[in-house]
Amino acid sequence: MERSNIAATQREAMISLRNLRVSYGEREILHGIGLDVMSGETLVILGGSGSGKSTLLRTLVGLERPSSGEIWLKGKNIAAISSHEMDEIRKKIGMSFQGGALFGSMTVGENVALPLREHTKLEDSTIEIILRLKLDQVGLAGFENYMPSQLSGGMKKRAAVARALAMDPEILFFDEPSAGLDPIIAAGVDQLILELKQAFHMTIIVVTHELASAFLIADRMVLIDKGNVVAIGSMEEMRLSTHPRVRQFLDRIAEPEVSQELDYLQMLTEEHRHPGR
Amino acid sequence: MELTTQIGGSVTDGLAYLGALTSLVGRAAYFTFIAPFQGKPLRLQRAVSQAMQTGVGALPILSLITFFIGLILALQSAYELRKFGALNYVASAVAISMTRELGPLITAIVVIGRSGSAFAAEIGTMKVSEEIDALETMAIDPIHFLVTPKFIAMMVMLPCLTIWANSMGILGGALFGVAQADFTWVRYIQSSLDALFLRDITTGLIKSVMFGVTITAVGCHEGLSTGAGAEQVGRSTTRAVVVSIFLVILVDLVFTALFFFMSERLGL
Numbered sequence: 001m002e003r004s005n006i007a008a009t010q011r012e013a014m015i016s017l018r019n020l021r022v023s024y025g026e027r028e029i030l031h032g033i034g035l036d037v038m039s040g041e042t043l044v045i046l047g048g049s050g051s052g053k054s055t056l057l058r059t060l061v062g063l064e065r066p067s068s069g070e071i072w073l074k075g076k077n078i079a080a081i082s083s084h085e086m087d088e089i090r091k092k093i094g095m096s097f098q099g100g101a102l103f104g105s106m107t108v109g110e111n112v113a114l115p116l117r118e119h120t121k122l123e124d125s126t127i128e129i130i131l132r133l134k135l136d137q138v139g140l141a142g143f144e145n146y147m148p149s150q151l152s153g154g155m156k157k158r159a160a161v162a163r164a165l166a167m168d169p170e171i172l173f174f175d176e177p178s179a180g181l182d183p184i185i186a187a188g189v190d191q192l193i194l195e196l197k198q199a200f201h202m203t204i205i206v207v208t209h210e211l212a213s214a215f216l217i218a219d220r221m222v223l224i225d226k227g228n229v230v231a232i233g234s235m236e237e238m239r240l241s242t243h244p245r246v247r248q249f250l251d252r253i254a255e256p257e258v259s260q261e262l263d264y265l266q267m268l269t270e271e272h273r274h275p276g277r
Numbered sequence: 278m279e280l281t282t283q284i285g286g287s288v289t290d291g292l293a294y295l296g297a298l299t300s301l302v303g304r305a306a307y308f309t310f311i312a313p314f315q316g317k318p319l320r321l322q323r324a325v326s327q328a329m330q331t332g333v334g335a336l337p338i339l340s341l342i343t344f345f346i347g348l349i350l351a352l353q354s355a356y357e358l359r360k361f362g363a364l365n366y367v368a369s370a371v372a373i374s375m376t377r378e379l380g381p382l383i384t385a386i387v388v389i390g391r392s393g394s395a396f397a398a399e400i401g402t403m404k405v406s407e408e409i410d411a412l413e414t415m416a417i418d419p420i421h422f423l424v425t426p427k428f429i430a431m432m433v434m435l436p437c438l439t440i441w442a443n444s445m446g447i448l449g450g451a452l453f454g455v456a457q458a459d460f461t462w463v464r465y466i467q468s469s470l471d472a473l474f475l476r477d478i479t480t481g482l483i484k485s486v487m488f489g490v491t492i493t494a495v496g497c498h499e500g501l502s503t504g505a506g507a508e509q510v511g512r513s514t515t516r517a518v519v520v521s522i523f524l525v526i527l528v529d530l531v532f533t534a535l536f537f538f539m540s541e542r543l544g545l
Contacts, residue, residue, distance in 0.1 A: 061414045090416035101411035103403075115415045163415075 013072070014039040014171060014203045015060065020069035020079075022052075022059050029055045031227040032069065042197050042204040044214040046249065047224035056224060057175055057207045061095050062086050074170070091119055094164030095173040099180070100156035102148035102163070108135070109144030112163045119167065134162040137199075138192060154185035161192060172196065174206040178213050186213065193217050211250065223249060294520075297502075298494040301424065305493075308418075308425040323426035324433075331392040331427075332434030336441065339387050343442040346383055347371055347449025355453065364458040368465050369472030371450030376477045380443040382529060384435060385488035389521045393496040396427055397517035400500025401510040409501070424497045428490065435489035436482045443481070480536045487528050495521045 015037040022030040029052045037043050047053035058064045060071065062078055071078045078086060102111045112134055116127045135141050138158040148156060157177060164172060177193065178186035190213050197204055197217070208214055214221060215235055222232040223246055230245045231238065238246060247253070313319050354370040400423060403409050412419045447469050454460035460468075499517040503509045 058410075063410050063413060087416035090414055093414070095411070095414040097407045097411055099406055101407040103408055103411075104406075114417070118415070118417050 012039050016072040018070040021067050022055055023067045029227050040201045041219040044218035044221045045207045046221055051224045052227040053207045053224045093171045094169035096160045096164045098176045100160040104148055108146050108159045112166050115166045134165050138162045154181050157189055171203045178210050190216050301498050302494050304420045305425045305428040308421045320426045324429040327426050327430035328434050331430055335391050340445045343383055343445040344449040347446030351450040351453035368468040372469035372472050375446035376443045376481045381439045381481045381485040384439045384442045385525045389492050393492040393521045394514045394518050396496030397499040397514045401503035401513040404503045428493050431489035431493045432486055435485040439485040484532050488525050491524045491528050492521050
Protein backbone atom coordinates (compact mmCIF):
# COMPACT_ATOMS: atom_id res chain seq x y z
CA MET A 1 0.00 0.00 0.00
CA GLU A 2 2.85 2.32 0.95
CA ARG A 3 4.52 1.62 -2.37
CA SER A 4 1.47 2.26 -4.45
CA ASN A 5 1.05 5.58 -2.62
CA ILE A 6 4.46 6.70 -3.73
CA ALA A 7 3.85 5.35 -7.18
CA ALA A 8 0.64 7.32 -7.41
CA THR A 9 2.43 10.58 -6.79
CA GLN A 10 5.01 9.78 -9.44
CA ARG A 11 2.24 8.95 -11.90
CA GLU A 12 4.09 6.14 -13.56
CA ALA A 13 2.22 3.91 -15.97
CA MET A 14 0.97 0.70 -14.34
CA ILE A 15 -0.27 -0.76 -17.60
CA SER A 16 0.78 0.25 -21.09
CA LEU A 17 -0.85 -1.09 -24.21
CA ARG A 18 0.96 -0.71 -27.51
CA ASN A 19 -0.88 -1.40 -30.76
CA LEU A 20 -2.84 -4.23 -29.18
CA ARG A 21 -4.77 -6.45 -31.57
CA VAL A 22 -7.03 -9.30 -30.50
CA SER A 23 -8.90 -11.68 -32.78
CA TYR A 24 -11.41 -14.46 -32.34
CA GLY A 25 -10.68 -16.75 -35.22
CA GLU A 26 -10.43 -14.60 -38.31
CA ARG A 27 -12.44 -11.76 -36.89
CA GLU A 28 -10.41 -8.99 -35.36
CA ILE A 29 -12.09 -7.45 -32.31
CA LEU A 30 -9.49 -4.91 -31.20
CA HIS A 31 -7.69 -3.06 -33.97
CA GLY A 32 -4.54 -1.71 -32.39
CA ILE A 33 -5.31 -0.24 -28.98
CA GLY A 34 -2.75 2.08 -27.41
CA LEU A 35 -3.35 3.15 -23.83
CA ASP A 36 -1.58 3.97 -20.58
CA VAL A 37 -3.11 3.34 -17.17
CA MET A 38 -1.40 5.37 -14.48
CA SER A 39 -0.56 3.87 -11.15
CA GLY A 40 -3.24 4.60 -8.57
CA GLU A 41 -5.82 5.97 -10.98
CA THR A 42 -9.31 4.70 -11.71
CA LEU A 43 -9.77 4.27 -15.42
CA VAL A 44 -13.23 3.59 -16.77
CA ILE A 45 -13.46 1.86 -20.12
CA LEU A 46 -16.71 2.94 -21.75
CA GLY A 47 -18.27 1.45 -24.81
CA GLY A 48 -21.43 0.04 -26.26
CA SER A 49 -22.27 -3.62 -26.59
CA GLY A 50 -19.93 -5.32 -29.01
CA SER A 51 -17.44 -2.46 -28.89
CA GLY A 52 -14.68 -4.75 -27.69
CA LYS A 53 -14.44 -3.34 -24.16
CA SER A 54 -15.00 -6.72 -22.49
CA THR A 55 -12.47 -8.33 -24.82
CA LEU A 56 -10.00 -5.62 -23.82
CA LEU A 57 -10.56 -6.42 -20.15
CA ARG A 58 -10.24 -10.18 -20.73
CA THR A 59 -6.99 -9.58 -22.58
CA LEU A 60 -5.62 -7.44 -19.75
CA VAL A 61 -6.13 -10.22 -17.21
CA GLY A 62 -4.67 -12.79 -19.58
CA LEU A 63 -7.85 -14.66 -20.51
CA GLU A 64 -7.39 -13.84 -24.18
CA ARG A 65 -4.10 -13.89 -26.05
CA PRO A 66 -3.49 -10.87 -28.28
CA SER A 67 -2.68 -11.63 -31.90
CA SER A 68 -0.12 -8.85 -31.89
CA GLY A 69 0.98 -5.84 -29.88
CA GLU A 70 2.31 -5.39 -26.37
CA ILE A 71 0.78 -5.24 -22.92
CA TRP A 72 3.24 -3.93 -20.36
CA LEU A 73 2.05 -4.77 -16.88
CA LYS A 74 4.37 -4.35 -13.93
CA GLY A 75 7.37 -4.16 -16.25
CA LYS A 76 6.56 -7.33 -18.16
CA ASN A 77 5.04 -7.76 -21.57
CA ILE A 78 2.25 -10.19 -20.75
CA ALA A 79 1.58 -10.77 -24.44
CA ALA A 80 4.84 -12.69 -24.59
CA ILE A 81 5.43 -14.37 -21.24
CA SER A 82 5.10 -17.98 -20.12
CA SER A 83 1.97 -19.14 -18.34
CA HIS A 84 4.06 -19.59 -15.21
CA GLU A 85 5.13 -15.93 -15.23
CA MET A 86 1.55 -14.91 -16.00
CA ASP A 87 0.40 -16.81 -12.91
CA GLU A 88 2.84 -14.77 -10.80
CA ILE A 89 1.32 -11.55 -12.18
CA ARG A 90 -2.20 -12.85 -11.66
CA LYS A 91 -1.51 -13.19 -7.95
CA LYS A 92 -1.13 -9.41 -7.86
CA ILE A 93 -4.31 -8.55 -9.72
CA GLY A 94 -7.92 -8.99 -8.70
CA MET A 95 -10.86 -9.37 -11.01
CA SER A 96 -14.53 -8.94 -10.22
CA PHE A 97 -16.65 -10.66 -12.85
CA GLN A 98 -19.98 -9.47 -14.17
CA GLY A 99 -22.09 -12.10 -12.45
CA GLY A 100 -19.70 -12.44 -9.52
CA ALA A 101 -18.48 -15.87 -10.68
CA LEU A 102 -18.47 -17.16 -7.11
CA PHE A 103 -18.00 -20.91 -6.88
CA GLY A 104 -21.46 -22.27 -6.23
CA SER A 105 -20.26 -25.34 -4.36
CA MET A 106 -18.36 -23.32 -1.75
CA THR A 107 -19.49 -20.94 0.95
CA VAL A 108 -18.77 -17.23 0.64
CA GLY A 109 -15.95 -17.64 3.15
CA GLU A 110 -14.37 -20.52 1.23
CA ASN A 111 -14.64 -18.48 -1.95
CA VAL A 112 -12.80 -15.52 -0.46
CA ALA A 113 -10.23 -17.72 1.26
CA LEU A 114 -9.51 -19.81 -1.85
CA PRO A 115 -6.69 -17.68 -3.33
CA LEU A 116 -5.07 -17.46 0.11
CA ARG A 117 -5.24 -21.21 0.63
CA GLU A 118 -3.92 -21.84 -2.88
CA HIS A 119 -1.08 -19.37 -2.99
CA THR A 120 0.04 -18.74 0.57
CA LYS A 121 1.19 -20.92 3.43
CA LEU A 122 -0.75 -18.92 6.01
CA GLU A 123 -2.21 -20.64 9.05
CA ASP A 124 -5.95 -21.31 8.98
CA SER A 125 -6.45 -18.87 11.82
CA THR A 126 -4.66 -16.10 9.90
CA ILE A 127 -6.70 -16.81 6.80
CA GLU A 128 -9.80 -16.62 8.96
CA ILE A 129 -8.81 -13.14 10.15
CA ILE A 130 -8.00 -11.89 6.64
CA LEU A 131 -11.28 -13.35 5.43
CA ARG A 132 -13.27 -11.43 8.07
CA LEU A 133 -11.37 -8.24 7.22
CA LYS A 134 -12.11 -8.56 3.52
CA LEU A 135 -15.77 -9.33 4.08
CA ASP A 136 -16.00 -6.40 6.45
CA GLN A 137 -14.44 -4.12 3.84
CA VAL A 138 -17.18 -4.93 1.35
CA GLY A 139 -19.94 -4.76 3.96
CA LEU A 140 -20.61 -8.48 4.18
CA ALA A 141 -19.37 -9.13 7.71
CA GLY A 142 -20.93 -12.28 9.11
CA PHE A 143 -21.86 -13.79 5.75
CA GLU A 144 -18.95 -16.22 5.48
CA ASN A 145 -21.07 -19.31 5.97
CA TYR A 146 -23.69 -18.41 3.37
CA MET A 147 -23.77 -20.18 0.03
CA PRO A 148 -23.58 -17.86 -3.00
CA SER A 149 -27.06 -18.95 -4.07
CA GLN A 150 -28.42 -17.48 -0.82
CA LEU A 151 -27.08 -14.01 -1.63
CA SER A 152 -28.78 -11.27 -3.64
CA GLY A 153 -27.19 -9.93 -6.83
CA GLY A 154 -25.56 -6.97 -5.10
CA MET A 155 -24.22 -9.12 -2.28
CA LYS A 156 -22.74 -11.57 -4.80
CA LYS A 157 -20.90 -8.67 -6.43
CA ARG A 158 -19.59 -7.56 -3.04
CA ALA A 159 -18.48 -11.08 -2.18
CA ALA A 160 -16.72 -11.27 -5.54
CA VAL A 161 -14.93 -8.01 -4.75
CA ALA A 162 -13.88 -9.44 -1.39
CA ARG A 163 -12.43 -12.46 -3.20
CA ALA A 164 -10.65 -10.19 -5.69
CA LEU A 165 -9.18 -8.26 -2.74
CA ALA A 166 -8.04 -11.38 -0.89
CA MET A 167 -4.46 -11.31 -2.15
CA ASP A 168 -4.10 -7.52 -1.65
CA PRO A 169 -3.88 -6.86 -5.38
CA GLU A 170 -2.16 -3.85 -6.88
CA ILE A 171 -4.61 -3.68 -9.73
CA LEU A 172 -8.32 -4.34 -9.50
CA PHE A 173 -10.47 -5.05 -12.56
CA PHE A 174 -14.24 -4.75 -12.68
CA ASP A 175 -16.39 -6.13 -15.47
CA GLU A 176 -19.72 -4.28 -15.58
CA PRO A 177 -20.00 -3.76 -11.82
CA SER A 178 -23.56 -2.45 -11.99
CA ALA A 179 -24.94 -4.81 -14.63
CA GLY A 180 -28.16 -6.48 -13.56
CA LEU A 181 -28.52 -4.48 -10.34
CA ASP A 182 -31.26 -2.03 -9.43
CA PRO A 183 -30.14 1.64 -9.23
CA ILE A 184 -29.86 1.69 -5.45
CA ILE A 185 -27.78 -1.47 -5.19
CA ALA A 186 -25.72 -0.33 -8.18
CA ALA A 187 -25.02 2.96 -6.39
CA GLY A 188 -23.87 0.92 -3.41
CA VAL A 189 -21.37 -0.95 -5.57
CA ASP A 190 -20.11 2.36 -7.02
CA GLN A 191 -19.71 3.62 -3.47
CA LEU A 192 -17.70 0.51 -2.64
CA ILE A 193 -15.36 1.14 -5.58
CA LEU A 194 -14.90 4.74 -4.41
CA GLU A 195 -14.12 3.58 -0.88
CA LEU A 196 -11.54 1.08 -2.15
CA LYS A 197 -9.97 3.76 -4.27
CA GLN A 198 -9.67 6.15 -1.33
CA ALA A 199 -8.56 3.52 1.16
CA PHE A 200 -5.93 1.65 -0.86
CA HIS A 201 -4.96 3.94 -3.76
CA MET A 202 -5.19 0.89 -5.95
CA THR A 203 -5.12 1.05 -9.70
CA ILE A 204 -8.68 0.28 -10.68
CA ILE A 205 -9.94 -0.49 -14.16
CA VAL A 206 -13.69 -0.61 -14.69
CA VAL A 207 -15.51 -1.68 -17.82
CA THR A 208 -19.03 -0.32 -17.98
CA HIS A 209 -21.65 1.29 -20.16
CA GLU A 210 -23.35 3.01 -17.22
CA LEU A 211 -22.60 6.70 -17.68
CA ALA A 212 -23.70 7.85 -14.23
CA SER A 213 -21.54 5.26 -12.59
CA ALA A 214 -18.60 6.08 -14.86
CA PHE A 215 -18.71 9.78 -14.04
CA LEU A 216 -18.91 9.03 -10.35
CA ILE A 217 -15.93 6.72 -10.02
CA ALA A 218 -13.54 7.60 -12.85
CA ASP A 219 -10.36 9.65 -12.77
CA ARG A 220 -10.07 9.21 -16.50
CA MET A 221 -12.16 7.50 -19.11
CA VAL A 222 -11.57 5.93 -22.43
CA LEU A 223 -14.29 5.36 -25.00
CA ILE A 224 -13.91 2.24 -27.13
CA ASP A 225 -15.91 1.85 -30.30
CA LYS A 226 -15.66 -0.95 -32.85
CA GLY A 227 -12.34 -2.06 -31.45
CA ASN A 228 -10.65 1.34 -31.50
CA VAL A 229 -9.96 3.98 -28.89
CA VAL A 230 -12.19 6.90 -29.82
CA ALA A 231 -11.31 9.26 -27.01
CA ILE A 232 -9.42 9.25 -23.77
CA GLY A 233 -9.23 11.90 -21.10
CA SER A 234 -10.42 13.28 -17.82
CA MET A 235 -14.13 13.60 -17.18
CA GLU A 236 -14.01 17.31 -18.01
CA GLU A 237 -12.28 16.60 -21.29
CA MET A 238 -14.86 13.99 -22.15
CA ARG A 239 -17.74 16.29 -21.30
CA LEU A 240 -16.36 19.02 -23.52
CA SER A 241 -15.38 16.69 -26.32
CA THR A 242 -16.81 17.44 -29.72
CA HIS A 243 -15.99 14.04 -31.18
CA PRO A 244 -19.25 12.84 -32.75
CA ARG A 245 -19.00 9.34 -31.32
CA VAL A 246 -18.30 10.66 -27.80
CA ARG A 247 -21.21 13.07 -28.05
CA GLN A 248 -23.46 10.30 -29.29
CA PHE A 249 -22.50 8.06 -26.39
CA LEU A 250 -22.66 10.71 -23.68
CA ASP A 251 -25.88 12.28 -24.98
CA ARG A 252 -27.43 8.87 -25.51
CA ILE A 253 -28.36 9.42 -29.12
CA ALA A 254 -29.73 6.34 -30.78
CA GLU A 255 -27.77 4.65 -33.50
CA PRO A 256 -29.02 5.97 -36.86
CA GLU A 257 -30.95 3.40 -38.86
CA VAL A 258 -28.74 1.37 -41.15
CA SER A 259 -29.61 3.10 -44.39
CA GLN A 260 -27.71 1.15 -46.93
CA GLU A 261 -28.98 -2.31 -47.68
CA LEU A 262 -25.51 -3.61 -48.33
CA ASP A 263 -24.31 -2.55 -44.87
CA TYR A 264 -27.30 -4.21 -43.31
CA LEU A 265 -26.69 -7.41 -45.23
CA GLN A 266 -23.07 -7.38 -44.19
CA MET A 267 -24.06 -6.83 -40.56
CA LEU A 268 -26.40 -9.81 -40.69
CA THR A 269 -23.90 -12.14 -42.31
CA GLU A 270 -21.17 -11.06 -39.92
CA GLU A 271 -23.42 -12.05 -37.07
CA HIS A 272 -24.22 -15.32 -38.79
CA ARG A 273 -20.66 -16.22 -39.53
CA HIS A 274 -19.44 -15.44 -36.04
CA PRO A 275 -22.21 -16.40 -33.64
CA GLY A 276 -21.82 -15.52 -29.99
CA ARG A 277 -19.51 -12.92 -28.49
CA MET B 278 -15.71 -35.32 -54.32
CA GLU B 279 -18.26 -33.94 -51.93
CA LEU B 280 -18.43 -37.26 -50.10
CA THR B 281 -14.69 -37.72 -49.73
CA THR B 282 -14.42 -34.18 -48.40
CA GLN B 283 -17.09 -34.94 -45.85
CA ILE B 284 -15.49 -38.21 -44.79
CA GLY B 285 -12.10 -36.55 -44.58
CA GLY B 286 -13.65 -33.74 -42.53
CA SER B 287 -15.26 -36.03 -39.98
CA VAL B 288 -12.10 -38.14 -39.67
CA THR B 289 -10.01 -35.04 -38.93
CA ASP B 290 -12.66 -33.81 -36.48
CA GLY B 291 -12.66 -37.18 -34.74
CA LEU B 292 -8.88 -37.25 -34.53
CA ALA B 293 -8.80 -33.69 -33.22
CA TYR B 294 -11.34 -34.66 -30.56
CA LEU B 295 -9.26 -37.66 -29.51
CA GLY B 296 -6.22 -35.39 -29.47
CA ALA B 297 -7.99 -32.96 -27.14
CA LEU B 298 -8.99 -35.82 -24.83
CA THR B 299 -5.44 -37.15 -24.80
CA SER B 300 -4.01 -33.75 -23.94
CA LEU B 301 -6.53 -33.43 -21.09
CA VAL B 302 -5.55 -36.87 -19.77
CA GLY B 303 -1.89 -35.93 -20.13
CA ARG B 304 -2.29 -32.74 -18.12
CA ALA B 305 -4.27 -34.55 -15.42
CA ALA B 306 -1.55 -37.21 -15.29
CA TYR B 307 1.05 -34.47 -14.90
CA PHE B 308 -0.84 -33.00 -11.94
CA THR B 309 -1.30 -36.46 -10.41
CA PHE B 310 2.18 -37.92 -10.76
CA ILE B 311 4.69 -35.11 -11.36
CA ALA B 312 3.36 -31.84 -9.92
CA PRO B 313 3.10 -33.16 -6.32
CA PHE B 314 6.90 -33.43 -6.35
CA GLN B 315 7.19 -29.85 -7.58
CA GLY B 316 5.32 -28.35 -4.65
CA LYS B 317 1.80 -28.43 -6.06
CA PRO B 318 0.00 -30.77 -3.69
CA LEU B 319 -2.68 -33.17 -4.84
CA ARG B 320 -6.21 -32.31 -3.88
CA LEU B 321 -6.88 -35.59 -2.15
CA GLN B 322 -9.75 -34.13 -0.16
CA ARG B 323 -11.56 -33.11 -3.33
CA ALA B 324 -10.77 -36.48 -4.89
CA VAL B 325 -12.23 -38.27 -1.88
CA SER B 326 -15.45 -36.28 -1.87
CA GLN B 327 -15.69 -36.81 -5.63
CA ALA B 328 -15.15 -40.54 -5.09
CA MET B 329 -17.97 -40.56 -2.54
CA GLN B 330 -20.32 -39.00 -5.08
CA THR B 331 -19.34 -41.13 -8.08
CA GLY B 332 -18.65 -44.34 -6.19
CA VAL B 333 -20.66 -44.73 -3.03
CA GLY B 334 -23.60 -42.81 -4.47
CA ALA B 335 -23.84 -45.23 -7.39
CA LEU B 336 -23.97 -48.37 -5.22
CA PRO B 337 -27.74 -48.78 -4.78
CA ILE B 338 -28.70 -48.37 -8.42
CA LEU B 339 -25.67 -50.32 -9.66
CA SER B 340 -26.45 -53.21 -7.27
CA LEU B 341 -30.00 -53.41 -8.50
CA ILE B 342 -29.10 -53.25 -12.19
CA THR B 343 -26.28 -55.79 -12.05
CA PHE B 344 -28.35 -58.16 -9.91
CA PHE B 345 -30.99 -58.12 -12.64
CA ILE B 346 -28.37 -58.47 -15.36
CA GLY B 347 -26.98 -61.54 -13.59
CA LEU B 348 -30.46 -62.98 -13.37
CA ILE B 349 -31.11 -62.25 -17.06
CA LEU B 350 -27.81 -63.82 -18.04
CA ALA B 351 -28.69 -66.95 -16.09
CA LEU B 352 -32.09 -67.16 -17.75
CA GLN B 353 -30.68 -66.65 -21.22
CA SER B 354 -27.87 -69.15 -20.87
CA ALA B 355 -30.16 -71.69 -19.22
CA TYR B 356 -32.44 -71.46 -22.26
CA GLU B 357 -29.67 -72.94 -24.37
CA LEU B 358 -27.94 -75.07 -21.75
CA ARG B 359 -31.01 -76.97 -20.70
CA LYS B 360 -31.25 -78.47 -24.20
CA PHE B 361 -28.05 -80.29 -23.38
CA GLY B 362 -29.02 -81.04 -19.84
CA ALA B 363 -26.11 -78.85 -18.77
CA LEU B 364 -27.90 -76.51 -16.40
CA ASN B 365 -25.04 -76.77 -13.92
CA TYR B 366 -22.93 -74.73 -16.35
CA VAL B 367 -25.14 -71.69 -15.70
CA ALA B 368 -22.89 -70.64 -12.83
CA SER B 369 -19.73 -70.52 -14.93
CA ALA B 370 -21.50 -68.88 -17.89
CA VAL B 371 -22.78 -66.06 -15.66
CA ALA B 372 -19.52 -65.68 -13.75
CA ILE B 373 -17.35 -65.42 -16.86
CA SER B 374 -19.59 -63.08 -18.83
CA MET B 375 -20.06 -60.82 -15.79
CA THR B 376 -16.40 -60.50 -14.85
CA ARG B 377 -14.96 -60.33 -18.35
CA GLU B 378 -17.53 -58.13 -19.99
CA LEU B 379 -20.80 -57.10 -18.46
CA GLY B 380 -19.61 -56.11 -15.00
CA PRO B 381 -17.20 -53.44 -16.28
CA LEU B 382 -19.51 -52.36 -19.09
CA ILE B 383 -22.72 -51.99 -17.06
CA THR B 384 -20.74 -50.18 -14.36
CA ALA B 385 -19.37 -47.81 -16.98
CA ILE B 386 -22.83 -47.15 -18.41
CA VAL B 387 -24.29 -46.40 -14.97
CA VAL B 388 -21.35 -44.12 -14.14
CA ILE B 389 -21.71 -42.30 -17.47
CA GLY B 390 -25.35 -41.61 -16.64
CA ARG B 391 -24.66 -40.46 -13.11
CA SER B 392 -21.20 -38.89 -13.18
CA GLY B 393 -20.04 -38.35 -16.75
CA SER B 394 -23.08 -36.19 -17.39
CA ALA B 395 -22.67 -34.49 -14.01
CA PHE B 396 -19.04 -33.59 -14.80
CA ALA B 397 -20.08 -31.98 -18.08
CA ALA B 398 -22.97 -30.13 -16.42
CA GLU B 399 -20.90 -28.95 -13.45
CA ILE B 400 -17.92 -27.73 -15.47
CA GLY B 401 -20.19 -26.41 -18.23
CA THR B 402 -22.18 -24.32 -15.74
CA MET B 403 -18.94 -23.02 -14.27
CA LYS B 404 -17.78 -22.11 -17.76
CA VAL B 405 -20.98 -20.24 -18.54
CA SER B 406 -20.98 -18.31 -15.26
CA GLU B 407 -17.31 -17.32 -15.78
CA GLU B 408 -16.16 -19.41 -12.79
CA ILE B 409 -13.52 -21.14 -14.94
CA ASP B 410 -12.26 -17.70 -16.00
CA ALA B 411 -12.28 -16.65 -12.35
CA LEU B 412 -10.08 -19.64 -11.46
CA GLU B 413 -7.63 -18.66 -14.18
CA THR B 414 -7.45 -15.03 -13.09
CA MET B 415 -6.72 -16.31 -9.59
CA ALA B 416 -3.79 -18.26 -11.06
CA ILE B 417 -5.49 -21.56 -10.26
CA ASP B 418 -5.32 -24.09 -13.08
CA PRO B 419 -8.82 -25.50 -13.69
CA ILE B 420 -7.31 -28.82 -14.76
CA HIS B 421 -5.46 -29.06 -11.47
CA PHE B 422 -8.35 -27.80 -9.39
CA LEU B 423 -11.37 -29.43 -11.04
CA VAL B 424 -10.37 -32.14 -13.47
CA THR B 425 -7.54 -33.99 -11.74
CA PRO B 426 -9.54 -34.93 -8.60
CA LYS B 427 -12.21 -36.37 -10.88
CA PHE B 428 -9.68 -38.51 -12.72
CA ILE B 429 -8.26 -39.85 -9.48
CA ALA B 430 -11.72 -40.55 -8.08
CA MET B 431 -12.89 -42.33 -11.20
CA MET B 432 -9.75 -44.41 -11.67
CA VAL B 433 -10.06 -45.68 -8.12
CA MET B 434 -13.84 -46.02 -7.95
CA LEU B 435 -14.60 -47.72 -11.28
CA PRO B 436 -12.62 -50.90 -10.50
CA CYS B 437 -14.17 -50.97 -7.01
CA LEU B 438 -17.65 -50.59 -8.43
CA THR B 439 -16.87 -53.23 -11.03
CA ILE B 440 -15.89 -55.76 -8.37
CA TRP B 441 -19.13 -54.97 -6.59
CA ALA B 442 -21.08 -55.27 -9.84
CA ASN B 443 -19.46 -58.65 -10.56
CA SER B 444 -20.51 -59.99 -7.17
CA MET B 445 -24.04 -58.66 -7.49
CA GLY B 446 -24.33 -60.22 -10.96
CA ILE B 447 -23.17 -63.58 -9.67
CA LEU B 448 -25.68 -63.24 -6.85
CA GLY B 449 -28.41 -62.56 -9.40
CA GLY B 450 -27.41 -65.69 -11.28
CA ALA B 451 -27.43 -67.62 -8.04
CA LEU B 452 -31.07 -66.69 -7.48
CA PHE B 453 -31.94 -68.53 -10.69
CA GLY B 454 -29.52 -71.36 -9.91
CA VAL B 455 -31.09 -71.99 -6.53
CA ALA B 456 -34.67 -71.60 -7.71
CA GLN B 457 -34.47 -73.55 -10.96
CA ALA B 458 -31.25 -75.53 -11.31
CA ASP B 459 -30.91 -77.50 -8.09
CA PHE B 460 -28.02 -75.43 -6.78
CA THR B 461 -27.61 -74.45 -3.18
CA TRP B 462 -26.32 -70.89 -2.59
CA VAL B 463 -22.97 -72.18 -1.39
CA ARG B 464 -22.55 -74.64 -4.23
CA TYR B 465 -23.49 -71.98 -6.82
CA ILE B 466 -20.94 -69.51 -5.48
CA GLN B 467 -18.37 -72.31 -5.26
CA SER B 468 -18.84 -73.35 -8.90
CA SER B 469 -18.70 -69.71 -9.99
CA LEU B 470 -15.38 -69.30 -8.22
CA ASP B 471 -14.12 -72.56 -9.72
CA ALA B 472 -14.99 -71.39 -13.21
CA LEU B 473 -13.15 -68.10 -12.86
CA PHE B 474 -9.47 -67.56 -13.52
CA LEU B 475 -7.72 -64.57 -12.03
CA ARG B 476 -7.24 -63.17 -15.54
CA ASP B 477 -11.01 -63.00 -16.06
CA ILE B 478 -11.21 -60.58 -13.19
CA THR B 479 -8.03 -58.61 -13.93
CA THR B 480 -8.86 -58.04 -17.60
CA GLY B 481 -12.26 -56.73 -16.51
CA LEU B 482 -10.63 -54.42 -13.98
CA ILE B 483 -8.06 -53.12 -16.46
CA LYS B 484 -10.91 -52.31 -18.81
CA SER B 485 -12.81 -50.55 -16.04
CA VAL B 486 -9.83 -48.28 -15.30
CA MET B 487 -9.69 -47.34 -18.98
CA PHE B 488 -13.44 -46.71 -18.95
CA GLY B 489 -12.97 -44.42 -15.97
CA VAL B 490 -10.32 -42.41 -17.83
CA THR B 491 -12.51 -42.22 -20.94
CA ILE B 492 -15.65 -41.10 -19.11
CA THR B 493 -13.81 -38.44 -17.10
CA ALA B 494 -11.95 -37.14 -20.14
CA VAL B 495 -15.11 -36.83 -22.23
CA GLY B 496 -17.23 -35.34 -19.42
CA CYS B 497 -14.62 -32.74 -18.47
CA HIS B 498 -13.70 -31.93 -22.07
CA GLU B 499 -17.35 -31.37 -22.99
CA GLY B 500 -17.79 -29.20 -19.91
CA LEU B 501 -14.71 -27.11 -20.66
CA SER B 502 -15.68 -26.60 -24.29
CA THR B 503 -19.19 -25.39 -23.43
CA GLY B 504 -20.08 -22.25 -25.37
CA ALA B 505 -21.88 -19.21 -24.02
CA GLY B 506 -25.41 -19.56 -22.68
CA ALA B 507 -27.32 -21.93 -20.46
CA GLU B 508 -28.70 -24.06 -23.30
CA GLN B 509 -25.13 -24.94 -24.22
CA VAL B 510 -24.75 -26.73 -20.88
CA GLY B 511 -27.57 -29.07 -21.83
CA ARG B 512 -25.95 -29.69 -25.19
CA SER B 513 -22.58 -30.51 -23.61
CA THR B 514 -24.22 -32.86 -21.13
CA THR B 515 -26.01 -34.78 -23.86
CA ARG B 516 -22.87 -34.94 -25.96
CA ALA B 517 -20.86 -36.13 -22.97
CA VAL B 518 -23.24 -39.08 -22.48
CA VAL B 519 -23.46 -40.05 -26.15
CA VAL B 520 -19.73 -39.70 -26.85
CA SER B 521 -18.81 -41.50 -23.60
CA ILE B 522 -21.00 -44.49 -24.41
CA PHE B 523 -19.52 -44.70 -27.89
CA LEU B 524 -15.93 -44.36 -26.73
CA VAL B 525 -16.40 -46.81 -23.85
CA ILE B 526 -17.64 -49.44 -26.32
CA LEU B 527 -14.72 -48.62 -28.62
CA VAL B 528 -12.20 -48.93 -25.78
CA ASP B 529 -13.93 -52.15 -24.74
CA LEU B 530 -13.51 -53.57 -28.25
CA VAL B 531 -9.85 -52.58 -28.45
CA PHE B 532 -8.98 -54.09 -25.09
CA THR B 533 -11.05 -57.22 -25.56
CA ALA B 534 -9.30 -57.82 -28.89
CA LEU B 535 -5.96 -57.11 -27.24
CA PHE B 536 -6.62 -59.60 -24.44
CA PHE B 537 -7.86 -62.16 -26.95
CA PHE B 538 -4.70 -62.07 -29.03
CA MET B 539 -2.50 -61.81 -25.96
CA SER B 540 -4.01 -64.99 -24.52
CA GLU B 541 -3.47 -66.72 -27.85
CA ARG B 542 0.16 -65.63 -28.21
CA LEU B 543 1.31 -65.70 -24.65
CA GLY B 544 -0.95 -68.41 -23.33
CA LEU B 545 -2.22 -66.02 -20.65
